[in-house]
Amino acid sequence: MNDTTVTDSPASPALKLKKRSRDPVLTQRLAFAFLFLSTLLIIVPVGLIIVQKGLPGITWQFLSDIPRQGMRSGGIFPAILGTIYLVSGAIVFALPIGLLSAVYLSEYARGNFLTRLIKLAIVNLAGVPSVVYGLFGLALFVTFFKFGASILSGALTLGIMILPIIITASLEALESVPHSFREASRSLGASRWQTIRYVVLPNAISGIITGTILGLGRAAGETAPILFTVAAFYLPQLPGSIFDQVMALPYHLYVISTQVPNVDEKIRYGTALVLLAMVLFMNLAAVVIRCRFRKKKKW
């Protein structure tokens, strides 16, 4: 269809245009103004509200204390720590699998049906609703493997969830390494794996780190997958092993904003701010790494 408009009948669209719009310049201005407004509307910093109201609530005590009086006072330290545990666990599980999977797709896979199937599976894995991951984690890790509601179950569930993010980002990084690098290495007598290990991976490392950080950010912010697999409603002590339940920041925010009445506004906004800051900081870090790397690129 596109080809017909442009190449086959080059005169007709321009003619039609003349008849329809009297003043194309005015139309263009209006249209661009609309486009700009739409863009602003999206970027309008929703976070401003949270920063403004949450900042007064952030004190050292808030960050380092356990919740007290049924979460109506005190701090959020166990929730922060729980989220850090979960995110680390998820990445320990997902990074090796994701990275090797990307290596397979970029270095070994041929353009056949299997490759197409793997790519389709990745797309689907990325699209599965987060609450379905929660169900899956409940059925497989909590019930079937009998891990119970624990850090282990939650971290594995989150790990599978961020797998597609890590694979996609690593794949992009690996594929951007020029082919000539590989050929040079192979012609020097290096084996396939040596080429990957000493030539391809070091040159793709910043892209892989970026993807990993994005995955971390996603895992830190998700609530639904940890609802039934790990998150504790109120647990004022710190976890002792990976088979313990923990509190987690996103679930804590959900609990104090909907389940517990009369929580001080400062605590709610403060919790939201800490979570938002954590996630956005990771994303900013990823953006910065990517930008710096792009400037340094030698090819």
Place this chain on the structure above:
Amino acid sequence: MRKLKEFVIEKLILFCGLASIFFVVLIFLFLLKEGLAVFKTVTPPQFLFGKSWYPISEPPHLGILPLILGSLMVTLGAALISIPIGVACAVYIAEVAPLKIKEILKSGIELLAAIPSVVLGFIGMVTLVPWIKSIFHLPTGLTALSGAVMLAFMAMPTIVSIAEDALYSVPKTYKEGALALGATHWQAIHRVILPAASSGIMAAVMLGIGRVIGETMAVMMITGNAAVIPHSILQPVRTLTATIAAEMGEAVVGSEHYFALFAVGIVLFVISFIVNVGADLFLHKKEQ
């Protein structure tokens, strides 16, 4: 020795390459394993089109039509808001914005995509919900409309970034041809670039909608969670996702309620599968 090591590593890589397929199949199998048991009590049509959802009454009523309609209403509302704005934003970024603004906007969109849904839900609760309550003089601001507006914010980053890719990948010669024929920049965008990128934009819209259907925390916090068939967008509704999240904590393992929630999970999985495969087909059409 080295050969053996390489052999092992290469097999490991192949194994990991297949991991995605393995996990998708595993998720589906485990949903089936836990969810299919519900059809001992209700037939599939009763389950899908039953008009009442009272899972803990005796005997339980396990019809998910109100939930499907709730999801549909919120999703349609979010789509109506996010598609025009999102596509407009993509066009602005891809075609109109000066280079510097473009980079800032793209990073901004990426950051917006990263905001956790529970935070967006919280923002919706403290800002949008009271507004809607006072604007429409409702007894409660927890309505399908609130959910739709907030979900539009979640769909937009997806729509913008994928649509922008699609617009960017339209060959420059198309635009130059249009301009050479005397079209203004906007005419070139409207008549040439947009149609040329249409399949990529379709994919963007589908993936955006996919994200909306699967969204859980924000809708659970701001749509009011009433499992009744909605008659207007200003009523509380309950979506498929929110039902699972809200009720799984109380469902007894092995009860009909438990199985029914897994069956809802199957429905969600199938919907997201269709949406994603559809979007993938559109994207590949573009490549050819």
